[in-house]
Amino acid sequence: MRFLFPLIFSSVSSGHNFSPCFTSRLLRALSSKPQPSTLTTFFNWQLPPMAAPEESLRKALAEKQLAVEAQGNVVRALKAAKASKPEIDAAIEALNSLKLEKSSIEKQLLASVSGNDGDGAFSREAFRQTAVNTLERRLFYIPSFKIYRGVAGLYDYGPPGCAVKSNVLAFWRQHFVLEENMLEVDCPCVTPEVVLKASGHVDKFTDLMVKDEKTGTCYRADHLLKDFCNEKLQKDLSISAEKAAELKHVLATLDDLSAEELGAKIKEYGITAPDTKNPLSNPYPFNLMFQTSIGPSGLNPGYMRPETAQGIFVNFKDLYYYNGNKLPFAAAQIGQAFRNEISPRQGLLRVREFTLAEIEHFVDPEDKSHPKYSEVVDLEFLMFPREEQMSGQSAKKIRLGDAVSKGIVNNETLGYFIGRVYLFLTRLGIDKDRLRFRQHLANEMAHYAADCWDAEIECSYGWIECVGIADRSAYDLRAHSEKSGVPLVAAEKFSEPREVEKLVIAPVKKELGLAFKGNQKNVVEALEAMNEKEALEMKAALESKGEVEFYVCTLGKNVPMKKNMVSISKEKKKEYQRVFTPSVIEPSFGIGRIIYCLFEHSFYTRPSKAGDEQLNVFRFPALVAPIKCTVFPLVQNQQYEDVAKVISKSLTVAGISHKIDITGTSIGKRYARTDELGVPFAITVDSTKDVTIRERDSKLQVRVGVEEAASVVKSVTDGQRTWEDVWANFPHHISGSADD
Numbered sequence: 001m002r003f004l005f006p007l008i009f010s011s012v013s014s015g016h017n018f019s020p021c022f023t024s025r026l027l028r029a030l031s032s033k034p035q036p037s038t039l040t041t042f043f044n045w046q047l048p049p050m051a052a053p054e055e056s057l058r059k060a061l062a063e064k065q066l067a068v069e070a071q072g073n074v075v076r077a078l079k080a081a082k083a084s085k086p087e088i089d090a091a092i093e094a095l096n097s098l099k100l101e102k103s104s105i106e107k108q109l110l111a112s113v114s115g116n117d118g119d120g121a122f123s124r125e126a127f128r129q130t131a132v133n134t135l136e137r138r139l140f141y142i143p144s145f146k147i148y149r150g151v152a153g154l155y156d157y158g159p160p161g162c163a164v165k166s167n168v169l170a171f172w173r174q175h176f177v178l179e180e181n182m183l184e185v186d187c188p189c190v191t192p193e194v195v196l197k198a199s200g201h202v203d204k205f206t207d208l209m210v211k212d213e214k215t216g217t218c219y220r221a222d223h224l225l226k227d228f229c230n231e232k233l234q235k236d237l238s239i240s241a242e243k244a245a246e247l248k249h250v251l252a253t254l255d256d257l258s259a260e261e262l263g264a265k266i267k268e269y270g271i272t273a274p275d276t277k278n279p280l281s282n283p284y285p286f287n288l289m290f291q292t293s294i295g296p297s298g299l300n301p302g303y304m305r306p307e308t309a310q311g312i313f314v315n316f317k318d319l320y321y322y323n324g325n326k327l328p329f330a331a332a333q334i335g336q337a338f339r340n341e342i343s344p345r346q347g348l349l350r351v352r353e354f355t356l357a358e359i360e361h362f363v364d365p366e367d368k369s370h371p372k373y374s375e376v377v378d379l380e381f382l383m384f385p386r387e388e389q390m391s392g393q394s395a396k397k398i399r400l401g402d403a404v405s406k407g408i409v410n411n412e413t414l415g416y417f418i419g420r421v422y423l424f425l426t427r428l429g430i431d432k433d434r435l436r437f438r439q440h441l442a443n444e445m446a447h448y449a450a451d452c453w454d455a456e457i458e459c460s461y462g463w464i465e466c467v468g469i470a471d472r473s474a475y476d477l478r479a480h481s482e483k484s485g486v487p488l489v490a491a492e493k494f495s496e497p498r499e500v501e502k503l504v505i506a507p508v509k510k511e512l513g514l515a516f517k518g519n520q521k522n523v524v525e526a527l528e529a530m531n532e533k534e535a536l537e538m539k540a541a542l543e544s545k546g547e548v549e550f551y552v553c554t555l556g557k558n559v560p561m562k563k564n565m566v567s568i569s570k571e572k573k574k575e576y577q578r579v580f581t582p583s584v585i586e587p588s589f590g591i592g593r594i595i596y597c598l599f600e601h602s603f604y605t606r607p608s609k610a611g612d613e614q615l616n617v618f619r620f621p622a623l624v625a626p627i628k629c630t631v632f633p634l635v636q637n638q639q640y641e642d643v644a645k646v647i648s649k650s651l652t653v654a655g656i657s658h659k660i661d662i663t664g665t666s667i668g669k670r671y672a673r674t675d676e677l678g679v680p681f682a683i684t685v686d687s688t689k690d691v692t693i694r695e696r697d698s699k700l701q702v703r704v705g706v707e708e709a710a711s712v713v714k715s716v717t718d719g720q721r722t723w724e725d726v727w728a729n730f731p732h733h734i735s736g737s738a739d740d
Contacts, residue, residue, distance in 0.1 A: 057109040058241040064102040065238075071095040109237050128460035131603040132347065134616045138676055140164070140599065140626075141348065153344025153352035160677055163626030163657065165355070165595060168428060169334060171623055172357050172589065175424050182330040182359065183319055187311025189336055190294060193301040198483035199310050199476065201303075206285035208259050209342050210266070212273040213281055219273065220342040221262050221283040222254050228271050252389075256443040259283045288339045304338035309586065312360045313476045316488045316582075320362075327490050327582060328413070330361040334591075346461050348596040355591040361413065362582040364492070365474060368411035376419025377401035382436035383408070384456075395436040408439070410451035414471050417587050421455050421467050425594070429621045431601045434458035437469075447553065448475035450583075457597040466593040474581040481581070492578040500575050503532050506567040515565065519555060526552040527566055539568040598624065602678060609668070618678030619697050622717040629658040629713050630674045634686040636664045643685045643706055650710035656717060681716070683709050692733045695723050702730035 075091045136142050139158030143150035157165055177184050196202050208221040229247040232239055239247075250265065257265070263282045273280055290304040305311070312319070312331045323329040334357045344350050377400055384395035385408050398408070404415040418437055426432050440452035455467035477488040507527045513520045527550075530538070541548040542563045550561040598620075605614040622628055631647050633640035641662050651658045659679070661670055667684065674682060675696055682694040684701075691709055692701045700723075704712050712730075715721045 055241050055244065057105060058237075058239070058244055061102065061105045061109060061237060062240060064098065064105055068095065068098045068102055071098050106237050124460040127603075128600070130605070130616070131460075131600055134603070134676060135161075135599060153341050153350065155348060155351060160626035161595075164598075164620070164624055165591065167624040167626070168591060168595060168598075169355075169357065171428065172334070172424065172591075175427075176359060176420070176587075177332050180330055182332040183322065184332045184334075185312060185315060185319075186335065187305075187308065187315070187333060189305050189338070190292065190302050191305045191310060192294065193303065194483065195310055195314060195480075196289070196303055196306075198479050199313075200479070201289060201306055202287070205289055205306055206287050207342055208262055208283040209286040210263075210280040210283050212276055212278045214278045215273070215276060217273060217275065218286075218342055219280070221259075221266065222257070223343060223345075224271050224274070224280075225262065225265055225269070226251060226254060227274075228269055253443070259285070286342060288341065290338050290340050305335075306339050307337050307588070308333040308335045308356050308358045309360060309476070309588070312358070313480055313488070313584075314484075316362070316477060316480075317486065320490060325491070328361060328363040330359055332357070332359045348592045349461060349464055351592060357589040357591055359417075359587045361417070361585040361587075362490070363413055363585060364490070365580065365583040368413045368471075368583070368585075370413045370416040373404075373412045373416045376416055376423070377404075379419045379422060381422050381432060384436050384438040386439045386441050389438070389441060395438070409453070410471055413585050414451055414453075414469065417469050417585060418453055418455075421469060421587055425455060425457070425467070427621070428594070428624055429598050429602055429619075430457055430594075434601065436463070438463075446472075446475070448473050457594070457601075459597045459600045464593055464597060466590050466597060468586070468588045470586050470588075472584045472586055474583050476584060477581050488581065489579050490582050492580070494576055494578070497574045497576050499572060501570050501572050503535055504567075504569050504571055505530060505535055506569075508565050508567065511562075511565045515562075516559065519552075519559075522552050522554045523550075523559060526550070526554065535568050538566075542566075542568075608672075615672050615675065617675045617696065620678035620680065622680045623719070625678050625680050625717075626657070627659050627674070627677060627679045628656045628717045629681045629683060630670070630679050631658060631660045631683045632667060632670050632685065633662055634667055634684055636662070639688055640685045643688055643691070644683075647683055647685070647691070647706065647709050650707075651713065654710050654714045656710065656714055681713050683713070693726070693730075695727075698723070700727060701733040702726055703733045704730055 071091065071094055075088065075095055078088045078091050138160060140161035141155050141157050144154035144156045145151055173184075176182060193202060196205075209218050210221045210224065211218050229251050233244060233247055259282070266280060266283070271280065272278060289306050292302050292304065294300040294302040312333055315331070319329070319331050320327075334355065336353060337356045338353050341350055341352050344352055379400045380397050381400075382395045383398040383403060385398075385403075388395070400409070400415055400419050403409045404412060409415045409418065422432075422435070422437070425435055434457060436456050436458075437453050438456050440449075440454070445452050450471035450473050452468065452470040454465040455469070456463040457466050458464075480486075481488045505528055507524045509520065509524065512523055516523050538548060538550070538561070542561070547560055547562050549558040551558050599618070602618045602620050604617055604619065606617060607613070608615055620626070629651060631644045631651070633644050644660055644662060648658060648660045659674070661674075663670075671682060671694070678696075680696050682696075684692045684694065686692065688706070690703050690705050692703055693709065693712060694701045712726060716723060716726060
């Protein structure tokens with residue numbers, strides 16, 4: 001008897017279709033001057049996964065798994081029925097073919113979720129480890145208190161790291177403070193409790209924490225859930241497309257989960273303490289500020305500031321006077337901030353002490369135009385509006401002017417600063433293809449904010465928020481005005497008095513106190529915050545019904561409002577000026593995060609001349625390079641060393657940071673050492689009349705006179721000319737040592 005079994009096949013192409021974006025980038029890289037930095041970095045982990053979308057791959061894998069199981073049953077049935085050898089061999093061959101197809105889909109899926117191209121190039125983790133090892137070995141940064149085994153979340157910058165940080169901050173001052181005529185201030189790190197009480201930090205600056213129920217070790221609850229979801233998505237190829245979609249939804253809504261919802265998810269997924277696998281407590285809030293006391297009595301509590309902005313807000317009145325009582329104006333501050341992170345990780349990205357550079361741009365809420373907006377209106381870059389996020393789309397290139405005119409970005413001033421932040425980051429050396437501006441979702445924004453965007457940079461840890469640009473309305477100044485009793489307001493004087501009809505809302509505090517007791521303040525604030533339409537509607541309702549339900553957002557509920565509790569009227573008055581609380585546009589820069597992403601975007605490896613090892617290189621732009629130039633005598637020779645010292649003195653006079661190396665090490669090894677520090681230029685002394693200047697990434701060299709060397713380097717590092725200009729105007733030098 002013959003048994004006929006259907007053979008199940010489902011086809012998934014194992015070929016790769018290159019996207020137009022990928023193709024154009026590759027052609028551009030190949031057609032440019034030989035720069036190993038472009039090609040080597042291009043083929044590291046940044047390579048886009050050349051596979052079908054993750055969802056379709058998961059579905060295809062599930063179908064292929066069923067096909068493998070069905071074909072396995074076919075083989076077993078044929079053997080049990082003692083079918084002929086050719087029939088069994090054909091069924092086994094079909095089974096092996098299905099297994100190969102399943103393996104191919106698994107590889108594609110792994111590439112899609114991990115960022116690994118599957119062909120031997122660096123994975124994200126391997127790339128990161130290589131970069132971090134180099135950074136620590138060359139003393140860009142190291143864990144603090146290392147000889148005492150360090151403390152999580154604290155790092156020291158070494159000499160090259162300090163130089164990079166100093167250069168980044170110098171450029172920040174030039175690009176923002178000088179360009180915009182900002183008022184720079186420097187305020188204390190220790191802040192009285194009353195200031196942070198008014199700003200909301202004492203009550204609300206918290207993260208949800210869980211504890212190992214046996215050891216007491218603390219973990220940040222949302223990080224545990226995030227790690228679990230990412231681990232399942234990236235390493236468990238067997239989960240269904242539906243389960244993957246559920247985990248992605250959890251990741252997308254993570255910031256919106258309450259303590260109860262977060263705890264329920266942790267229990268549902270069986271998440272335990274990472275180190276011990278012990279059960280975890282329910283999540284509870286932990287305030288991230290470092291508390292201290294000011295003075296010996298302990299009666300004046302304070303905190304190490306969690307941000308620099310509050311120092312600017314409390315000084316608004318004096319700054320406004322200093323600026324001639326004129327708006328708009330901006331104040332800026334660079335300084336240390338402190339957050340007692342529950343479980344710091346990811347190196348410089350999440351630390352307990354860090355440098356912030358913040359701008360508070362004060363503007364009339366009725367006029368948020370910007371006089372220099374036209375300078376950025378035509379910039380086009382990756383933007384990720386909330387509508388695209390909610391519909392599951394990706395970031396796309398949008399012209400900034402279109403984003404503002406269509407209302408995607410709330411106003412011109414906010415748009416102007418988004419454009420200026422883009423220019424700042426890309427000029428530092430951040431890859432524009434791995435930089436996007438993501439709009440906050442509704443559940444991320446504070447109730448008072450008009451619009452918020454984050455400049456996110458992609459690195460081996462994923463997309464990292466490095467700059468926040470927010471329109472905070474007038475919340476901060478109003479909060480400090482109310483708490484301090486000092487009006488933090490601006491005024492617009494009229495050329496002639498104006499007769500205006502003003503809405504007057506007068507809460508009757510005695511009646512409200514009797515009715516709402518401890519909640520009186522919340523109700524009064526809600527009444528005074530009503531706009532004209534809401535107030536007039538309440539007035540009409542009270543006059544017709546005598547009582548209305550009134551929603552108080554700070555209480556989260558409706559309260560009964562009676563006619564005797566509030567007076568609402570309109571009065572005609574002559575006004576000689578308009579007094580108002582300014583709105584604030586706030587760009588806030590996490591300097592450590594920007595620097596770490598710059599380290600990754602600048603790092604690449606290239607083979608040595610012999611091809612027996614990979615050499616590490618940082619391709620820092622000259623703007624931020626820790627050392628701009630090195631000076632090497634080709635060999636140990638007193639005349640060459642004397643010339644090197646003359647050039648070194650010229651570089652010092654020109655203000656060019658440099659390093660002179662007169663050791664007897666081979667020139668190739670000296671080049672490799674300085675490439676690993678990201679030094680863009682090397683001057684090699686091989687005669688007493690002229691020298692060579694080598695460019696780091698292309699390894700091309702030109703010959704210049706000894707007297708010209710310092711001025712040529714200075715002109716390139718100052719941005720007055722490019723290396724291409726130098727290459728076109730000076731004799732070329734060919735030497736095998738440049739490739740050693």
